[in-house]
Every structure is written in structure tokens, then in C-alpha cells.
Amino acid sequence: MRNRYLPALTLLMFVSAPVFAEAPSVPVSLPEFAEGQYVHTAPTLEDLDTDDSIHPELKKVILRGHDIFMNTQQFRGKYVFNDLNCKSCHLGEGRLNWSGPVWPAVTTLPDFRGKNQHVNSLEERIAGCFAFSMNGTPPPYGSDDMLALVAYHTWLATGAPVYEKNIGGRGFSHLGKTHPGLDYDKGKSVYMENCAICHGEDGQGQQTADGHSVFPPLWGDGSYNWGAGMTRVFTAASFIKNNMPLGKPGSLTDEEAWQVANFINSQERPQDPRYTGDVKETREKYLNFHKFTNYGTVVNGRLLGDHDNTGSKPFLKPDSLRPRTFQ
Amino acid sequence: MKHALTCFLIAAGMAVITAPATAAQGNPELGASLAGQGDGSGVPCVVCHGADGMGNDAGGFPRLAGLDAGYLAKQMQDYKAGRRISAIMQPNVDNFSDQQISDIAAYFAGLPTAGVQAPANIAGDLLASGEKLVKEGDWNNYIPPCSSCHGPDSQGVGSSFPALAGQHPGYIRQQLTAWKKGERDNDPNQLMAAVAERLSDAQITAVAAYLGSLSPDSQ
Numbered sequence: 001m002r003n004r005y006l007p008a009l010t011l012l013m014f015v016s017a018p019v020f021a022e023a024p025s026v027p028v029s030l031p032e033f034a035e036g037q038y039v040h041t042a043p044t045l046e047d048l049d050t051d052d053s054i055h056p057e058l059k060k061v062i063l064r065g066h067d068i069f070m071n072t073q074q075f076r077g078k079y080v081f082n083d084l085n086c087k088s089c090h091l092g093e094g095r096l097n098w099s100g101p102v103w104p105a106v107t108t109l110p111d112f113r114g115k116n117q118h119v120n121s122l123e124e125r126i127a128g129c130f131a132f133s134m135n136g137t138p139p140p141y142g143s144d145d146m147l148a149l150v151a152y153h154t155w156l157a158t159g160a161p162v163y164e165k166n167i168g169g170r171g172f173s174h175l176g177k178t179h180p181g182l183d184y185d186k187g188k189s190v191y192m193e194n195c196a197i198c199h200g201e202d203g204q205g206q207q208t209a210d211g212h213s214v215f216p217p218l219w220g221d222g223s224y225n226w227g228a229g230m231t232r233v234f235t236a237a238s239f240i241k242n243n244m245p246l247g248k249p250g251s252l253t254d255e256e257a258w259q260v261a262n263f264i265n266s267q268e269r270p271q272d273p274r275y276t277g278d279v280k281e282t283r284e285k286y287l288n289f290h291k292f293t294n295y296g297t298v299v300n301g302r303l304l305g306d307h308d309n310t311g312s313k314p315f316l317k318p319d320s321l322r323p324r325t326f327q
Numbered sequence: 328m329k330h331a332l333t334c335f336l337i338a339a340g341m342a343v344i345t346a347p348a349t350a351a352q353g354n355p356e357l358g359a360s361l362a363g364q365g366d367g368s369g370v371p372c373v374v375c376h377g378a379d380g381m382g383n384d385a386g387g388f389p390r391l392a393g394l395d396a397g398y399l400a401k402q403m404q405d406y407k408a409g410r411r412i413s414a415i416m417q418p419n420v421d422n423f424s425d426q427q428i429s430d431i432a433a434y435f436a437g438l439p440t441a442g443v444q445a446p447a448n449i450a451g452d453l454l455a456s457g458e459k460l461v462k463e464g465d466w467n468n469y470i471p472p473c474s475s476c477h478g479p480d481s482q483g484v485g486s487s488f489p490a491l492a493g494q495h496p497g498y499i500r501q502q503l504t505a506w507k508k509g510e511r512d513n514d515p516n517q518l519m520a521a522v523a524e525r526l527s528d529a530q531i532t533a534v535a536a537y538l539g540s541l542s543p544d545s546q
Contacts, residue, residue, distance in 0.1 A: 025509060026521035028469045045463075092466035197487055197515045198476070206485050208478045215476075215484070247471050247521040 029250025030098050030242055033168035040167070042095040042103050042156040058151065065152025068145060069094055069102075072134065073213065079145075081313035082135040082270070083205065083213040083222035089133065089230060091243055094156060097169025098242040098249070103157035104170050114288055115229075118324040122150055127320050132228040135270050135311050137318035172238035177292065179258040182233070184300060187263025190256045194245055203267060219267035221311035226304075227272035232292035236261035266299045270311035273321060279305045353396060353426075353433025361423070361431050369419030372431065380438040384495035384539075393543055396429070396436035397486025402513075403428045411513040440493065440543040449536050457537025460530055470525050473534065476518065481538055487515055493543025499535035507531075 033039050043051075045066065048059060068074070070093065072085040086102075087093065094102040105125045113120045115128070126149055127138035139145035192201065198215040199205050205217040217223045229235050241257035242249050252260070272295065276282045282305075283296030290296060295305040310316055363378070365371035372391075376382050380392030391399060403420045405411035407428075423431065459465075461481060464472035473481060476488045483490030491499065505511035506523035514520055526534070 024524050026517050026524065028525075044467075091471070093463070096466055194516060197518070208480075208482055208484055212479055214478050214488075245516055245518060246475060247469070247518060248516075249469070 026248050026251065030169075031174050034166075037166050037168035038161060038164045039097070039169065040101070040103060040157075040160045042101065043158050044095070045093075048155065054155075061148050061151045062155045064144075065148035065150070065155075066093065068149055069152055075136075075139075075145075077312075078136075079130055079139055080134045080136045081311055082217070082224065084134055084216050084224065086129065088216045089239065091246075094153070098171075098173055100172055100239070101156075101169060102153050103160060104167050106154050106157035107160045107162050107164060108167075116321075116323070119326075122153065126150070126153070127318075131273055131318050131321050133224045133230060135223075135225040135228075135313050137313075137315075138320055141320065172235060173242045175234060175238045175241055175254055175257065177234050179233070179237070179255075182258060182262040184263055184266055187259035187261070187266070190252070190260040191263050194252065194256075195260065198245070203264065218264050219269050221270060221309070223269050225270035225272060225311070226293070226295045227274055227286075227289075231265050231269070231295065232289070233258070233261050233265050233294070234292055236265055262294070266294050266304065268304065268307070268309075270313065271307060271309055271316060272305065273317040275305075275316060279303065353400070353429035353431070353436075355430070355433040355437045357427075358430035358432070358434025361427050362434055366420055366422035366427075368422055372419070372435075375415075376435070380435045382495055382498070384497045387497050387501055388495075389498040390440075390494055390543070391435035392438035393440040394436060394489055395483055395486050396432040398483070398489045399432035399435055400428050401486065403432065405513045411511060449540060453533050453536050454540055456530075457533035457535070460526075460534045461537055465530070468525050470522055470530075473538070481541060482543075490543065491538045492541035494538055496535040496539035499538055500531055503531045503535070504528075 045063075048054065048062060054062075069086040069090075072080050072087075073083070089100055090096075090102055091099040094100075105122055109122050109125055110119050112118065113125075120128075123138075123141050123146055126146070127141070130136045130138035139149070191203075195218075199218050200215070203218040204220055204222065205213060205215040207213050213222070224230050230239065237254075237258045237260075240261055241252060241254060245251065272282060272286075274282060274286055276285060279296045283290045297304060362372040362376075375386060375388040376391050377388075380390065382388040382390040402411060403416075403423065404425070406413060406416040407421050407423070409417070420428070460470065461473045464470045464475070473491065476484065477491050478484045478488070481490065481492040502511060503523045503526060506514070506520050507526065509520075512520060523531075
């Protein structure tokens with residue numbers, strides 16, 4: 001069932017499930033899938049539990065991967081040097097459409113990737129998340145931890161067609177790449193109104209009394225670095241539009257999502273691991289990426305990214321980030 | 328307005344921890360006597376919530392002991408102002424001043440929760456489905472896990488996301504149902520309403536049972 005093109009059914013799942021008769025006070029407003037798109041329903045842990053065709057040893061490895069995905073902070077200081085978990089940006093255990101579902105990485109790779117200009121494997125793609133979004137370094141290629149993550153991703157892709165590119169709900173959404181009239185103060189007021197209650201007026205998130213991060217920091221040393229996909233304003237705008245505030249997807253207007261994404265990404269954060277020692281040079285060198293970020297631009301009189309700060313990470317660039325050629 | 332108040336209360340809650348005495352800081356000793364005396368026209372807090380702040384499951388009276396002072400103060404302010412509706416609570420707090428509300432909040436927040444007995448004889452499958460909702464949610468119905476706001480062990484986060492661990496199941500059930508029906512709406516930005524209205528009655532029963540089975544003390 002999950003390997004068929006059934007957008008209508010999947011949509012129905014969201015629409016028909018609530019039990020009340022009247023319209024909900026907070027609707028779940030997600031984009032509709034386009035005609036002809038492949039729409040995947042990733043399996044759940046219950047499916048894993050009841051699937052006798054999966055070897056018990058593989059189940060163990062998949063569950064280990066799920067555990068790393070949900071609680072990546074168990075590797076704080078080893079693979080992760082900020083306060084984030086995989087699930088911070090990939091809601092719903094990495095299964096959720098419009099929330100960067102992770103299974104398409106399984107079915108669309110290996111492929112050429114613009115970000116690093118070479119053909120990437122699934123492991124390399126996961127490594128990118130650790131290097132940028134987690135401001136860290138990936139589990140070594142081929143290691144038990146990396147295998148566990150790969151197994152979890154691959155199992156989530158169960159039944160999806162390999163190299164299908166027309167995928168519904170992939171990434172975060174549909175807001176386009178640029179938006180006119182971005183304004184720091186407009187974004188700030190959206191932020192204070194809608195985001196500060198959880199992420200704090202200073203964007204530093206909130207922790208439990210014993211220091212466990214609950215609402216992740218959105219900027220500063222505890223957040224993603226200047227090389228993370230989320231620093232692109234369109235990526236953050238799309239994520240916010242379809243995922244935030246938590247439980248209220250689609251409640252902000254497109255305009256509000258763009259403005260607040262620009263505000264969040266106009267704050268300082270750890271250095272881009274690809275930093276050459278000069279922020280303007282780095283911006284130029286990776287302009288295909290940074291043309292969508294505020295890195296190396298002046299916002300409120302401050303040149304963003306003009307520093308050597310790598311957060312709590314005691315190095316700039318993980319060794320695993322390296323070019324690959326086939327000459 | 329509601330948001331401005333919440334921000335103020337968060338700031339006030341932080342001030343209790345970090346700053347020297349301010350107007351918003353509660354005095355727990357004064358709060359103790361206020362909780363025993365009442366506001367002059369209503370029933371004193373301790374009559375229903377207990378001198379130990381432990382509340383009463385059968386009566387639907389929540390445990391207040393150990394909850395965040397900022398959260399408790401906001402709830403009393405909301406009752407007083409009619410932002411949270413209760414025919415019982417409103418007349419019992421409406422004569423308290425802002426300072427007295429802070430004092431009472433500080434008193435209950437400071438009470439120990441050690442040794443609270445979890446209810447016995449709850450069906451294992453009910454607890455299991457409650458635990459799943461608390462820790463993983465039900466994303467197919469767009470229900471995020473409780474833990475994503477109330478903390479990984481449901482011990483609460485700041486002044487806007489109260490501790491749920493060890494709260495009476497009857498009270499949790501009653502409140503989630505009130506949100507679902509639109510009878511309670513003093514949550515910031517409708518964050519709780521959004522989730523509550525997607526929960527089935529069976530799910531509400533399950534989360535209430537599981538949360539009530541947890542120890543209110545940090546693991």
C-alpha cells in the first residue's frame with residue numbers, strides 16, 4: 001500500500017482522522033501534493049515490530065538508528081557540538097512529509113549534489129547534516145553508528161521507487177527561492193509574537209532544570225552553523241511555514257514565514273566549516289549556496305560570519321568533508 | 328496582550344531564580360499563611376489542594392506542590408481575570424493582590440514532592456499507549472509528543488509548560504477535555520488547544536494514566 005501513488009489517500013489521513021464534527025480551532029494546513037507525484041507513507045515502529053520478514057538483528061540495528069536520530073545529544077562532544085538532534089528539523093521521526101522526510105536520501109542517492117559539487121552517497125549526505133546542522137563531525141563511514149543511521153533511513157524508504165524524483169512532501173515546501181522586501185524588524189515582530197514563547201526572546205531555546213535542551217536554540221553556539229541548509233532563508237521559511245509553531249503547520253502566512261526566517265538567519269552562529277579565513281571570500285567561493293544566506297553580508301551594521309568562532313567544536317572542518325573526483 | 332503577559336511572567340519567573348528581591352518575587356512564608364486563610368471571601372487553597380499541595384485525584388483538584396511558580400501565578404491571574412474559567416477557583420482567588428498571588432505561587436512551588444505514591448492497578452496496555460503518546464506522539468494525526476514541550480521526562484519547561492509527571496490523571500483528563508471542547512483557552516498561542524483537539528478520548532485517558540503514573544521528582 002505504501003509503495004503506490006496514492007496522494008489522495010495520504011491526504012485523507014490528515015483530513016479525516018480528527019473525531020470532532022465542527023472545524024478544528026487550529027487546522028493542520030499543509031500544501032497539497034501535485035498531480036502525478038509519488039507520495040510515500042513511511043513505516044512506523046509498530047510496523048517494524050510486527051514485520052516478521054525483517055531479521056531480528058536488522059531490527060536491532062534499525063532501532064539503534066532511530067535512537068540516534070531521536071537522541072543525537074547522546075553523542076554531544078563526539079559527533080554533535082550544538083544542542084540539536086536530528087529530530088529538531090526532521091519532525092515526526094524523519095517520516096513526516098514537508099518536514100524534510102529523510103527517506104528520499106535513500107532513493108535519490110548516489111547523485112551529484114550542488115552543495116559540494118560531486119556525487120554523494122547516503123553516508124556522505126548524512127555526514128553533511130553532522131558537519132553543518134549539528135556543527136559537528138559525522139560518525140566514521142562504515143562505523144556501527146553510521147550503519148545504524150543508514151539502516152533506519154533505508155527502512156523508512158521501504159517500498160519507495162529508486163531514483164523517482166517527483167516526490168510529494170519532499171524537503172520542507174514550496175515557498176520559492178527568494179522573497180522581496182525582507183525586513184529585520186518585521187521578522188523580529190513575527191518572532192516575538194509566535195516563536196519567543198518556546199525559543200526565547202534571545203533565541204537560545206529552553207532547557208529543563210537539569211540542562212536537557214527541549215526547545216532548540218535558533219542562533220548562537222547551540223545552533224546550526226553558517227554552512228547548514230537551514231541558514232538559507234528560503235529553507236528556513238519553508239520549514240517554518242509547514243512545521244512551526246509546533247502543532248500549527250501553515251498557521252503563519254508565507255510573508256510571516258519569510259520575514260521571521262530572515263530575522264533568525266540574521267543572527268550570529270558558528271562559522272561555516274568551509275571558511276577560508278575570510279568571510280567575503282568564503283561567501284564568493286560558495287555563492288551557489290550563500291546567495292540564499294545573509295552570511296558575509298552586513299545586517300544592522302554588522303558583517304555576519306566575520307569571526308573564527310566554531311562554538312564548542314574544537315575544530316573548523318571535519319576531515320570527512322572532502323572533494324571526490326573520478327579522473 | 329496575552330503574549331505580553333506571558334513574556335512578563337517568564338521574565339518574572341527567571342527573576343525569581345537569578346535576581347534579588349523584586350516586586351514580582353513571591354514570599355513563600357506569607358504564601359503559606361495566605362493559602363491557609365484564603366482571600367477573605369473564598370475557600371482557602373489548602374482545603375482542596377491540601378496543606379502539602381498534593382491535591383486530590385477523586386475531587387479533580389490538581390497537585391500544586393513543586394510546580395513552577397510563574398505557571399501557578401499565571402493560572403491564578405487568569406482565574407481572577409476570567410481568562411481561565413472555573414466557578415470554583417475564580418471566587419477563591421479574586422480578592423488576592425498580585426503580590427499575594429506571587430506569594431502563594433512561591434509557597435506551593437517550594438513544597439516537596441518526594442514520596443508521592445503513583446496510582447496502582449492501571450492496565451499495562453493503557454500505560455504503554457500513554458507512554459507512546461508522551462514520548463513519540465501520533466504524527467499520523469499530527470499529534471506531537473507531550474515531551475516536545477513539557478520536557479523529556481514531563482518535568483516541565485519554564486513557566487509556560489508545566490510539569491505533568493505525577494499530576495493526577497483525573498485532572499489531566501479534565502483539562503485536556505476542556506481544551507478539546509474549547510472551554511479552556513488560556514494557553515499561549517493555542518499551543519495546547521491545537522494538540523488537545525486532535526486527541527481522541529481514548530488517547531486522553533491513556534496519556535493521563537501514564538503521566539499520573541510517573542514520579543513528580545526528576546529521574
